[in-house]
Amino acid sequence: MAKSPSRALLAALTVPLLVVSGLTATTTSATAGAAAAGGKSTPARAAEARAALADAQAVLSGHAGRPTRDATMMLLRLVQLRDELTGADRAAAARALDRPVLAHSACTASNCYHWDTTGSDAVPVGDTDSDGTPDYVEAAMATVDDVRSTYSGAGYRTPEPDGTLGGNAQTDIYLTDVGDQGMYGYCTSDQQVPQGGPYDAWAYCVLDNDFKASQFPTNTPLENLQVTAAHEYFHAVQFAYDYYEDPWFMEATATWAEDELYTDVDDNLQYLATSPLSQPGRPLDTWADSGADDGAQYGEWIFFRFLTEQIPAAEGGLPTLVRDMWRRADGSAGATDEYSMQAVESVLADRGVDATAAFAAFAAANRMPQRYYAEGAANHYPVAAPAGTVKLSSGKKDSKWLVATVDHLAAATARFVPGSGLSSRAWKLKVTVDLPAKSTGTTAVVTVAKRSGAPQVLVVPLDASGGGSKKVVFGSAGVSYVEVTLVNAGTSYTCWNGGPYSCMGTSNDDGRKLYVRAVATK
Structure with a gap:
């Protein structure tokens, strides 16, 4: 790179x-949290499991409407919740998680590959070296094996063995026409991982059988195979660490x-x-x-x-x-x-x-x-675009206090532009911020976009209560604009409540009010 x-x-x-x-670290471990998230069966968890089944069925049936990589996470959630399902729903989940059944197989030292030569999942028929293994399969073997070797050489854990599933303990790669369902491919697991952990699991992967241009109009078939293999096999590696992450x-x-x-x-x-x-x-x-x-x-x-x-x-x-x-x-x-x-x-x-x-x-x-x-x-x-732009001039030197409501791990930028009467290089801009207490993880960065040369980028020094100021050059002869990026880097969470953020939780730092004021001065 x-x-x-x-x-x-x-x-x-x-x-x-x-x-x-x-740095103030949170103390809740992922194991304890995932166990809490797993917990006892409840009507809410049963409903969540049914929703996971519906999501998995939708993505597998091609309702995404575009080539997508959503299947891995959708199937993963179903794996995590399938024990909550009963009757017909449980049977439907089993079908969604079943491995493909294909006629041909071959193994390298690292992975086993499975494909068809007839029917809807057939790979392209070309076999340049006449060795009985189609060229596309050989390309998939070379690509996925190289991906595995790269990750292993970089110190990542290799995917875990799956016993005799797929024929032996190696990671299985199935080549099917998932492009017909609008997917590049996916990796999932059919291992029964207990809710109380540990949370590592084996994986198997399904990649498209040809990446033909009519289904994947962007990039060449080989390029799509390469990035899909790298992306999805990394999920198989991740599962060897924690498939509840x-x-x-x-x-x-x-x-x-x-x-x-x-x-x-x-x-x-x-x-x-x-x-x-x-x-x-x-x-x-x-x-x-x-x-x-x-x-x-x-x-x-x-x-x-x-x-x-x-x-x-x-x-x-x-x-x-x-x-x-x-x-x-x-x-x-x-x-x-x-x-x-x-x-x-x-x-x-x-x-x-x-x-x-x-x-x-x-x-x-x-x-x-x-x-x-x-x-x-x-x-x-x-x-x-900036969250807001204010043009200052000799007749309007003060922006007054501006406020941005900023959620956790997010930012908002105010831009200040020198206008009429502020051309002299003697003009400065005094930026003052009023943020929540410094301990909450809020801060501000000033960027001076100069008409020539590199920008000047400075951190606004803050006191413990979150107040601070910085003075920078501002005359339009040398400056196009000044931006103040207000940052909320808060990482405090209420965990394991089904939220969309880290620790599958909700943030305790959202909706912070961050104030900024800019005054042109000499």
Whole structure:
């Protein structure tokens, strides 16, 4: 992966931010939380199980209406809840989770592959070397085996053995026409994992049998095979750590991983439209369920791209940061078993980085992604419009107090533009902020967009109560605008209540009022 050509510039932003400042970790473990979430059978859990069945049936029947990767999480939720089902519903769940039955099989040293040569699931017939294994199957073997080797070489756990299912204990890859149902592929598990843990599980994967252009009009068939294999096999790896982990974290890191392995395919760019780049006001750890899915969890890969560009230490060709987060999230017997944001905070702290400061740096960098991401300019990373723009002038030097209501792990940006009478370079802008107490994880970053040269990016120093100010250059002769990015990096949750955020919970930090005022002065 190419590294940011402007890391030195971003370092100017992150150095004052990325200093450990007393990280306060939550104490609820993911194991205890998942056990609580599992708990005893109740009418509410039975209803949730029926909803999970309906979601799985919908995605498997192709109701997504576009090529999608939703099946893995939908089926995973069904696996987690299937014991709550009875009668016909339980039988329907078993059918949804059944492995495909295909006529042909072959195994490599790492995985076993299954395919058909006739019927609706038939792979393309070409067999250039006349060895009896179709070319497409050989391409799938080479691709998935290489994916597995890359992850293993980078220090990730390999998928767990599944006994004799599929013929032997190796991970099984089934090639079927899932494109007909609007899917790239999926991985799931048919292991019965007890509600009380441990939470690691084996996996099997289903990939499309040809990725033909009529079903997948973007990228070549090989490119779609590559990124799907990288994405879905990473889910199989994740299951070997914790298949009860937060789904936003599963999908965001899997989407990050596919880009790390196949950076030139760039299939994950499609998700930036619903990422923190485009929607900074939506919490980073949002899981958008099947009833309101706009791909939020896929777009959240950009956070891990930002972090690994800033902390690029690697093993086996992949940054170690995300791997170490999964090691902290490990729910196997005797492991740490932190939930998603706990794992993120812990691994950053291990590297001397404060998570609040890192998120603030991320939010600020997203205002100029073309400068602060290695591929930001070439791949036209989107930029959200400011939450508000105020033009100041010699007749209106004071913006008065402006307020933004900002949810957790989200941000809002106010832009101040020098207008008439403020052309002289002698003009300054005094930015004052009034935020909740500093301990809540709120902060503010000022970006001065100069007419030439690099922007100036500064953190507003805060007192304990959340007040602070900063004075920067403002005259229109040298400055196009000044932005103040108000950041709520709060990570306090009420866990395991079925919420859409980390620890499958709800945030205690949403709806924070952040105030900013800007005054032009000399």
